[in-house]
Amino acid sequence: xxxxxxxxxxxxxxxxxxxxxxxxxxxxxxxxxxxxxxxxxxxxxxxxxxxxxxxxxxxxxxxxxxxxxxxxxxxxxxxxxxxxxxxxxxxxxxxxxxxxxxxxxxxxxxxxxxxxxxxxxxxxxxxxxxxxxxxxxxxxxxxxxxxxxxxxxxxxxxxxxxxxxxxxxxxxxxxxxxxxxxxxxxxxxxxxxxxxxxxxxxxxxxxxxxxxxxxxxxxxxxxxxxxxxxxxxxxxxxxxx
Amino acid sequence: xxxxxxxxxxxxxxxxxxxxxxxxxxxxxxxxxxxxxxxxxxxxxxxxxxxxxxxxxxxxxxxxxxxxxxxxxxxxxxxxxxxxxxxxxxxxxxxxxxxxxxxxxxxxxxxxxxxxxxxxxxxxxxxxxxxxxxxxxxxxxxxxxxxxxxxxxxxxxxxxxxxxxxxxxxxxxxxxxxxxxxxxxxxxxxxxxxxxxxxxxxxxxxxxxxxxxxxxxxxxxxxxxxxxxxxxxxxxxxxxxxxxxxxxxxxxxxxxxxxxxxxxxxxxxxxxxxxxxxxxxxxxxxxxxxxxxxxxxxxxxxxxxxxxxxxxxxxxxxxxxxxxxxxxxxxxxxxxxxxxxxxxxxxxxxxxxxxxxxxxxxxxxxxxxxxxxxxxxxxxxxxxxxxxxxxxxxxxxxxxxxxxxxxxxxxxxxxxxxxxxxxxxxxxxxxxxxxxxxxxxxxxxxxxxxxxxxxxxxxxxxxxxxxxxxxxxxxxxxxxxxxxxxxxxxxxxxxxxxxxxxxxxxxxxxxxxxxxxxxxxxxxxxxxxxxxxxxxxxxxxxxxxxxxxxxxxxxxxxxxxxxxxxxxxxxxxxxxxxxxxxxxxxxxxxx
Numbered sequence: 001x002x003x004x005x006x007x008x009x010x011x012x013x014x015x016x017x018x019x020x021x022x023x024x025x026x027x028x029x030x031x032x033x034x035x036x037x038x039x040x041x042x043x044x045x046x047x048x049x050x051x052x053x054x055x056x057x058x059x060x061x062x063x064x065x066x067x068x069x070x071x072x073x074x075x076x077x078x079x080x081x082x083x084x085x086x087x088x089x090x091x092x093x094x095x096x097x098x099x100x101x102x103x104x105x106x107x108x109x110x111x112x113x114x115x116x117x118x119x120x121x122x123x124x125x126x127x128x129x130x131x132x133x134x135x136x137x138x139x140x141x142x143x144x145x146x147x148x149x150x151x152x153x154x155x156x157x158x159x160x161x162x163x164x165x166x167x168x169x170x171x172x173x174x175x176x177x178x179x180x181x182x183x184x185x186x187x188x189x190x191x192x193x194x195x196x197x198x199x200x201x202x203x204x205x206x207x208x209x210x211x212x213x214x215x216x217x218x219x220x221x222x223x224x225x226x227x228x229x230x231x232x233x234x235x236x237x238x239x240x241x
Numbered sequence: 242x243x244x245x246x247x248x249x250x251x252x253x254x255x256x257x258x259x260x261x262x263x264x265x266x267x268x269x270x271x272x273x274x275x276x277x278x279x280x281x282x283x284x285x286x287x288x289x290x291x292x293x294x295x296x297x298x299x300x301x302x303x304x305x306x307x308x309x310x311x312x313x314x315x316x317x318x319x320x321x322x323x324x325x326x327x328x329x330x331x332x333x334x335x336x337x338x339x340x341x342x343x344x345x346x347x348x349x350x351x352x353x354x355x356x357x358x359x360x361x362x363x364x365x366x367x368x369x370x371x372x373x374x375x376x377x378x379x380x381x382x383x384x385x386x387x388x389x390x391x392x393x394x395x396x397x398x399x400x401x402x403x404x405x406x407x408x409x410x411x412x413x414x415x416x417x418x419x420x421x422x423x424x425x426x427x428x429x430x431x432x433x434x435x436x437x438x439x440x441x442x443x444x445x446x447x448x449x450x451x452x453x454x455x456x457x458x459x460x461x462x463x464x465x466x467x468x469x470x471x472x473x474x475x476x477x478x479x480x481x482x483x484x485x486x487x488x489x490x491x492x493x494x495x496x497x498x499x500x501x502x503x504x505x506x507x508x509x510x511x512x513x514x515x516x517x518x519x520x521x522x523x524x525x526x527x528x529x530x531x532x533x534x535x536x537x538x539x540x541x542x543x544x545x546x547x548x549x550x551x552x553x554x555x556x557x558x559x560x561x562x563x564x565x566x567x568x569x570x571x572x573x574x575x576x577x578x579x580x581x582x583x584x585x586x587x588x589x590x591x592x593x594x595x596x597x598x599x600x601x602x603x604x605x606x607x608x609x610x611x612x613x614x615x616x617x618x619x620x621x622x623x624x625x626x627x628x629x630x631x632x633x634x635x636x637x638x639x640x641x642x643x644x645x646x647x648x649x650x651x652x653x654x655x656x657x658x659x660x661x662x663x664x665x666x667x668x669x670x671x672x673x674x675x676x677x678x679x680x681x682x683x684x685x686x687x688x689x690x691x692x693x694x695x696x697x698x699x700x701x702x703x704x705x706x707x708x709x710x711x712x713x714x715x716x717x718x719x720x721x722x723x724x725x726x727x728x729x730x731x732x733x734x735x736x737x738x739x740x741x742x743x744x745x746x747x748x749x750x751x752x753x754x755x756x757x758x759x760x761x762x763x764x765x766x767x768x769x770x771x772x773x774x775x776x777x778x779x780x781x782x783x784x785x786x787x788x789x790x791x792x793x794x795x796x797x798x799x800x801x802x803x804x805x806x807x808x809x810x811x812x813x814x815x816x817x818x819x820x821x822x823x824x825x826x827x828x829x830x831x832x
Binding site (some may be wrong): 070071072073075077078098101102103104105106107109111113114115116117118119120160164184187188189192193194197205206208209210211212213214215216217218219221222223225226227228229230236237239240241 | 291292293295296297298302303304309310311314317318319323324326327328329330331332435437438441476477478479480481489601602603604606607608646647648651659660661662664665666668669672673697698699748749750751752753
């Protein structure tokens with residue numbers, strides 16, 4: 001028998017029952033079949049992303065677009081990186097408080113330190129990105145005569161291997177490993193963070209792995225889906241707001 | 242200019258689990274209590290509600306509920322020869338900075354530490370002889386017994402809605418519980434959480450290997466619950482967003498929805514948020530403290546809050562830092578091994594394996610904070626002979642999930658490319674079809690692992706940062722080898738399609754990535770002031786009206802999560818203050 005479609009507002013209310021139950025405590029939680037919940041077609045994340053960059057300049061934008069499309073190619077698993085909005089995620093993260101060094105202790109003296117002492121550069125993440133892209137493009141021009149975004153796929157692959165293994169050394173003295181680690185982490189964030197941050201567009205990142213997103217209540221599923229695939233369409237924060 | 246305020250009975254620095262418990266208990270005893278919390282107010286209804294709480298980037302990656310290292314942090318080094326540098330952002334551990342403290346974002350794992358820890362030196366000397374303990378291992382007996390703490394463990398378990406299965410009820414071993422636990426007078430207030438496939442498979446394999454698996458006791462209410470104080474809990478929703486998040490269902494036992502609101506309804510209580518304590522003040526002869534100086538971080542104004550009793554409840558790191566900044570107690574010097582404040586800093590170690598099972602669906606997004614099965618055969622089991630493995634302490638081993646969200650958790654077999662179609666294929670194939678087995682191991686105190694004040698770096702208030710000197714020693718490395726072997730034997734017996742084996746840790750401790758917010762020591766308890774900062778009531782030996790409550794009091798670290806004894810000790814200290822100290826202010830134990 002086909003179950004009735006769940007209204008989005010009802011779903012949110014039902015999901016909040018967990019919290020309400022805490023206040024009321026005696027009522028059992030209303031079971032909701034999350035698998036049936038559909039994101040509303042007009043949800044903000046379904047709307048096209050605002051075009052343009054807040055932080056990245058033309059060279060940087062070209063580098064990031066080429067990078068995310070190389071790391072996340074279009075195939076039968078997902079759209080390519082720029083279609084997932086990973087470039088937009090990175091731009092917004094760099095333009096925002098994280099990129100500006102929010103929560104980062106920025107007092108000197110500055111020393112390279114040991115790897116076990118963690119991040120020690122006198123740079124905000126946005127400054128690190130800017131210096132890193134410039135250094136990577138300098139390496140590309142010296143080695144291949146062109147910036148990263150103009151390289152063939154095999155050359156891009158060679159550059160990424162060089163960055164990730166630390167085989168490439170930047171002439172500017174910027175530590176390659178720190179740049180790569182930050183770059184890689186933000187690409188992953190752009191694939192798998194909530195779409196409200198500009199990446200994971202249409203929850204296509206979550207769809208790669210079958211992650212259901214922001215849904216709330218698995219109290220019944222933990223028993224009924226034990227050992228079974230959970231047939232969910234992912235829901236993001238905007239779908240539930 | 243500093244504004245001097247009117248004296249109150251008690252000032253509490255930090256309002257998490259320990260500050261909340263003491264605020265409730267002491268206001269109910271009629272005392273006027275002011276709490277200073279550097280963070281802001283957060284509530285379940287307003288801040289931890291759906292859908293906004295379901296945000297891995299904000300809460301896990303960007304540390305929304307955690308201390309802000311831009312204002313205050315530590316400097317870190319692995320040994321005294323190294324130059325300490327600031328931990329410029331959080332990583333290895335994540336102390337909270339909101340009303341409710343780290344008790345908002347914990348997973349709820351609640352253990353009873355036993356006399357195996359409290360009498361550690363006596364135990365090992367008696368069984369293995371004095372020579373078994375390395376010269377630089379500064380472990381000591383705690384000066385407290387399990388029997389003394391037992392009723393207080395129970396009180397905390399019933400307050401925090403711990404779900405679990407007793408293994409030893411008043412000396413009778415109970416099937417399905419932890420047979421190695423110390424005797425308890427009552428079972429847990431709630432039955433265990435519903436097991437998940439990964440914990441069931443681990444349990445079967447562990448049982449087949451002759452071990453004794455049991456559901457991990459956790460303050461995740463397995464069903465709606467009202468605690469003895471009348472605080473209401475919803476049932477756990479297995480939402481998969483537990484560790485690092487506030488609980489929208491009020492199913493995770495936390496101070497902000499139990500003891501703190503009760504204190505706040507009491508007219509004897511006043512909470513000041515955004516109040517940053519910079520110093521504990523002493524009287525002229527240094528025998529008593531007179532109150533706390535703090536800054537209102539909303540406008541920079543400085544206040545002095547006089548009080549008859551000062552309680553430091555601001556997490557291990559801030560409690561020890563405040564003692565050092567205030568010149569209370571002799572700072573520890575690892576070279577001469579004199580002094581006590583900063584001594585015996587400990588952490589935890591571990592090892593882990595990832596098991597890949599083609600076609601098995603573990604649904605890693607459906608779990609509670611404590612959806613694990615655990616074995617204690619190499620931990621609280623004193624029959625486990627440490628001599629052949631040449632280490633002290635122990636480790637527990639667990640199978641299951643806890644907050645396996647996709648930015649941070651995307652298991653792939655070793656050798657998988659880091660990008661491209663092959664990477665995506667592997668991520669897609671294994672996210673739901675992998676499980677993990679992890680060991681958490683104790684860390685024994687060592688003379689070189691300690692805190693002191695950094696000579697160079699300063700916080701936003703111009704005060705020296707605290708310096709942490711820490712590394713793992715041979716004892717931990719040997720334990721890691723044994724733990725990895727146990728994990729791999731269990732893992733192989735489960736016949737996974739692929740296995741990323743556990744390996745013993747050999748690298749130095751690093752500030753990244755996250756390891757555990759289980760820092761201990763620095764202001765430790767003991768039976769005499771020569772080798773401890775606090776007596777067994779967590780009362781300062783130096784200033785009898787100062788109590789320092791938290792895992793700072795632990796002389797070493799076990800493999801267990803610390804919140805069980807932290808909560809129990811908070812209740813124990815509250816009773817000592819209410820029933821003894823206020824009637825006759827002075828040392829509760831004669832030095």
